[in-house]
Amino acid sequence: MKFLVCVSKAPDTTTKITFTDNNTKFNEDKVQWIMNPTDEWYALVKALELKEKLGGTVTTVTVGKADVEPVIRKGLAIGADDAVRIDADDVDAYQVAALIADYAKSEGYDIIFTGKETINYNGFMVAGMLSELLDLPYISLGVKLDLNGNTATVVREIEGGEETLEVKTPFVVSCQKGMAEARIPNMRGIMAARTKPLKVVAAASVDTYTTVHHFEAPKERGNVKLISPDNVEELVRLLHEEAKVI
Amino acid sequence: MSVLIFVETQEGKLKKSAREAASYGAKLAGKLGTDAVAVAVGKIDHSELATLGQQGVSKVLHEENAKLDHFDSRAFTKVVAAAADKAGATVLVLSSTFNGKALAPRLSVRLKAGVVTNATELANTEGTFTVKKAVFSGKGVANFTFATDKKIITVNANSFPIAKGEGSAAVEDFSAGLADSDFGVKVLHVEKAGEGIPLPEAELVVSAGRGLKGPENWGMIEEMANLLHAATACSRAVSDVDWRPHHEHVGQTGLTISPNLYIAVGISGAIQHLAGVSSSKTIVVINVDPEAPFFKAADYGIVGDAFAVVPKLNEALKKYYANN
Numbered sequence: 001m002k003f004l005v006c007v008s009k010a011p012d013t014t015t016k017i018t019f020t021d022n023n024t025k026f027n028e029d030k031v032q033w034i035m036n037p038t039d040e041w042y043a044l045v046k047a048l049e050l051k052e053k054l055g056g057t058v059t060t061v062t063v064g065k066a067d068v069e070p071v072i073r074k075g076l077a078i079g080a081d082d083a084v085r086i087d088a089d090d091v092d093a094y095q096v097a098a099l100i101a102d103y104a105k106s107e108g109y110d111i112i113f114t115g116k117e118t119i120n121y122n123g124f125m126v127a128g129m130l131s132e133l134l135d136l137p138y139i140s141l142g143v144k145l146d147l148n149g150n151t152a153t154v155v156r157e158i159e160g161g162e163e164t165l166e167v168k169t170p171f172v173v174s175c176q177k178g179m180a181e182a183r184i185p186n187m188r189g190i191m192a193a194r195t196k197p198l199k200v201v202a203a204a205s206v207d208t209y210t211t212v213h214h215f216e217a218p219k220e221r222g223n224v225k226l227i228s229p230d231n232v233e234e235l236v237r238l239l240h241e242e243a244k245v246i
Numbered sequence: 247m248s249v250l251i252f253v254e255t256q257e258g259k260l261k262k263s264a265r266e267a268a269s270y271g272a273k274l275a276g277k278l279g280t281d282a283v284a285v286a287v288g289k290i291d292h293s294e295l296a297t298l299g300q301q302g303v304s305k306v307l308h309e310e311n312a313k314l315d316h317f318d319s320r321a322f323t324k325v326v327a328a329a330a331d332k333a334g335a336t337v338l339v340l341s342s343t344f345n346g347k348a349l350a351p352r353l354s355v356r357l358k359a360g361v362v363t364n365a366t367e368l369a370n371t372e373g374t375f376t377v378k379k380a381v382f383s384g385k386g387v388a389n390f391t392f393a394t395d396k397k398i399i400t401v402n403a404n405s406f407p408i409a410k411g412e413g414s415a416a417v418e419d420f421s422a423g424l425a426d427s428d429f430g431v432k433v434l435h436v437e438k439a440g441e442g443i444p445l446p447e448a449e450l451v452v453s454a455g456r457g458l459k460g461p462e463n464w465g466m467i468e469e470m471a472n473l474l475h476a477a478t479a480c481s482r483a484v485s486d487v488d489w490r491p492h493h494e495h496v497g498q499t500g501l502t503i504s505p506n507l508y509i510a511v512g513i514s515g516a517i518q519h520l521a522g523v524s525s526s527k528t529i530v531v532i533n534v535d536p537e538a539p540f541f542k543a544a545d546y547g548i549v550g551d552a553f554a555v556v557p558k559l560n561e562a563l564k565k566y567y568a569n570n
Contacts, residue, residue: 013498013518017385026386037499093361094354119383119498119521124363128319128351137430138319140348143492157493158344158436160444163316166432177485177492177500209360209394213376216387218524224531224541229550232559235530236566238546243528245450245507246474246566 001056001147001169003047004109005080006100006126008090009064009071010036010119019215026120026215035071038115040078041182042175047113048079049180050147056110057081063090063099069198076193077185083196088203091211093121097129098206105134110169111152116141116176124174131172139167143178249275250335251284252326253298253306254343258290262408263341263401263447265301269409270368270401271339272302277371278337283307284415285329287314287322292417299413307332307420314424316433317345321424323352328422330357335396337369342400343446350400359396366405366504366525369397383498383521403447404504404527439493448477451505451526453496455481455519457512457533457552461489466556467511473563479503481513497522512552515540532556 011017012032020027034040047058060075060083062068072083086099104112112134114127124140131138143162144155150169155162157176185193227235239246251271253264272282284298284306295306307329314321326349330338338353340346342364354361362377366387370376376389377399445451452471458464464478471478478494485495496503498521508526512533513519520543523529531544534551541547548555 011382013383013521015382015385017382019386026382041499093351097351097355121381121388122364122379122383122502124347125351125354125361128348129355131319132323132352132355135320138348138352139431140319141344153434154431156344158317159446160440160442161436161438162493163436164434165316166434167430171430177495207393209354210362210390210392213374213389213391215381216389218380218384218387221529221543221545224544224547226541226547226549229548229555229558232548232555233562233565235546235548235559236562239507239528239530240566240570243507243545245528 001050001054001110002108003051003056003058004104004107004112005039005044005047005058005060005075006112006114006130007039007044007060007062007072007075008036008118009033009062009068013037013119023215024212033068033071035074036115036118038117038176040075042177042179043113043115044075044078044080045180045183046145046175047111054147059084061086061100061103063088063096065089072198073193074185076196076198077189078183079189081196083198085198085200086203087200092208093123093125094129094209095206097126097133099203100126101130101133102204102206103201112170112172114172114174116174127172127174134172137167137171139165139171139173142173142175145173145179248281248283248333248335249278249337249339250330250333251282251303251339252346252349253284253286254341254345255286255288255290258294260294260298261341263343263403265408266403266406267339267341267401268298268301268303270406272409274337274339274369274371276302281305283333283335285326285420287311287325289315295417296414299415300411301409302411303415306415306417308417309420309422311424313429318429318431319348319352320430321428322349323356324424324428325422326353327356329420332420337396338398340398340400342402346400350398354398357396358394359398360392360394361398361400362390363400364402365399366402368406369399380525383502384524385521402504404449404506439491442471443475443477445477445479445494445503446501448503448505450474450476450507451479451503452476452509452511453479453481453513454484454511455513456483464490466560469560470509470556470563473560473567476507481519510540511556513540514538515543
């Protein structure tokens with residue numbers, strides 16, 4: 001079995017978000033980049049679990065310039081066999097999906113894993129676009145996956161419950177909490193990662209569909225109104241009369 | 247030219263999110279000087295679909311194919327893309343539901359249309375066409391433009407009011423000519439998480455964290471949720487130790503929600519948690535620690551012990567609902 005895991009960089013979850021160039025660019029100064037959490041914790045580890053059980057290989061693919069390599073090496077340290085970096089700045093979901101599809105189309109992967117969404121643009125788009133570009137079934141928000149031969153049983157989250165479905169390989173699945181237990185790379189993994197293959201491939205020429213016109217800071221909330229714990233009726237009154245939410 | 251809205255149904259009824267998307271699409275169509283057309287799939291009465299006229303939809307294309315009673319992203323994409331062609335749609339509007347967001351990126355590729363998910367307000371059509379959404383898990387807002395002629399927008403729950411006008415939409419049977427090979431998944435079964443209100447679409451949410459000390463203390467939180475007709479949620483810490491089910495986890499790596507009211511009990515308000523709830527309209531924080539960072543992100547706060555405050559608040563809510 002050949003498993004491909006799409007891995008993206010993301011700003012560390014505690015990063016202070018600011019913008020530059022007249023609010024048209026994300027200020028990357030002093031940003032600590034990490035592997036996008038759901039890519040690492042659920043997509044990558046699920047692929048590793050399947051490989052450990054059934055054999056095969058786990059490859060990660062990332063669209064980015066050389067500065068993303070520490071993130072890619074972490075994936076190798078956690079246990080991926082090899083990695084591919086498509087040499088381009090990631091500018092929009094379609095461009096990223098088209099570049100990965102262009103690389104993956106002739107590689108014969110059985111399952112392509114992604115995280116739920118990145119924590120920077122929160123788009124929830126690359127997995128769906130990739131599946132359409134490769135004409136594959138797509139299951140979003142997978143929380144459980146068992147593979148038996150070429151048939152997978154996948155549980156996905158739906159509003160107010162879960163749906164269990166069957167799908168034949170190859171397919172694309174996005175992963176979230178429940179799919180696997182996050183792993184911390186150990187020293188042996190970190191040492192091994194240094195010599196594992198990281199192939200850099202040239203980027204194909206693809207389109208960009210959307211661009212950020214400008215950023216804004218989120219709306220400020222006014223100062224918190226504190227209410228005495230002995231006067232909770234006042235909170236109910238404010239929710240009804242002032243906030244008008246009940 | 248038209249704006250096409252994909253409307254989701256559940257057990258033969260239009261979902262609330264579908265009416266929100268329809269209202270958004272119709273309003274946008276008005277601004278663009280064109281018609282709003284909806285597309286629906288699966289088993290649903292034409293009389294129910296006709297009520298989309300109240301939201302400003304003039305026509306509904308309906309593909310009633312029993313195979314579409316379960317979601318399949320590839321088959322649904324074919325149907326919605328065919329409807330977009332038939333309606334000559336230049337803008338597609340979907341709800342930011344799990345299925346809406348699975349469908350939008352596939353449609354994007356199929357129709358060569360840029361997509362912006364999780365729109366929080368009506369697209370700006372004066373000058374450059376832009377769509378606003380929260381980015382960096384709520385720590386920023388981005389206005390996106392499109393390089394494509396066709397555009398796809400998914401609309402966040404509770405971000406756009408449902409229009410309640412007069413009128414009835416014309417409903418037309420429609421077929422995209424689906425073949426067996428268009429289906430990729432076979433649904434085996436569906437399990438409901440319970441009778442409560444599903445968290446992603448809830449208007450009111452009561453949430454609790456480690457301050458509650460143990461899963462056995464959630465009774466008063468569930469009571470408050472029942473009184474308010476709210477959904478329950480929790481912090482990551484609480485779902486990680488299985489005090490509460492994973493699907494209740496809101497935050498950066500869990501669900502992002504935007505209810506009208508979010509009440510947080512015993513949650514300190516770490517930046518990762520705020521990321522999931524900061525677009526809530528009104529936030530109430532109840533915490534024993536006056537230094538809890540959540541108070542800085544709240545509209546109303548009570549500094550006090552949850553075990554004393556919540557039962558009193560529940561009594562006050564009972565009184566309020568008895569009189570209102």
